[in-house]
Amino acid sequence: GEDVEQSLFLSVREGDSSVINCTYTDSSSTYLYWYKQEPGAGLQLLTYIFSNMDMKQDQRLTVLLNKKDKHLSLRIADTQTGDSAIYFCARGAGSYQLTFGKGTKLSVIP
């Protein structure tokens, strides 16, 4: 299977919460990242979490890490149409070589 896996699509209604999930196989991952990519643009860093943390909150974003199950999630509260984009989960393991998932396309229905 893939090193980092994400579901490809998620559709939510404006104002609802979105939860984007990610699983990874390499337990040596030290940092886990969430990036956002809008059409025609590069990657925007949203947030990251150290592997020794369980949760991190940053305004509307909450990251949960279950290290035992190698599962990472990104929750976006009060999802807005401007949140429509592709969200990438990535892991780093002590070098500057990030391994990315295929990305989850989030569609927000007004």
Add this chain to the structure above:
Amino acid sequence: KAGVTQTPRYLIKTRGQQVTLSCSPISGHRSVSWYQQTPGQGLQFLFEYFSETQRNKGNFPGRFSGRQFSNSRSEMNVSTLELGDSALYLCASSFGGSRGTDTQYFGPGTRLTVL
């Protein structure tokens, strides 16, 4: 603080040609990494440079090469272009600390089309 800049933003080349892409990191950042993004393979790591030295390399053929200058600006070169090299090429910069944990910030990318 200015972000990561990449030039050019768009390029069209034909098979067999070569191409050079440029990346200027955030001021103070000494590490530059390059990634290729395609619909089929997703985001794949090409290489990383720090202080003019390649520290890490992904699984790409030798046609893909790079270098870094003393001001931390980096270039990547692709020789003998193939149709499959059509992609968005992204560079990322970071402080480049030895633990490999500094956050990477990405530029807008260069869209390369090979005809």
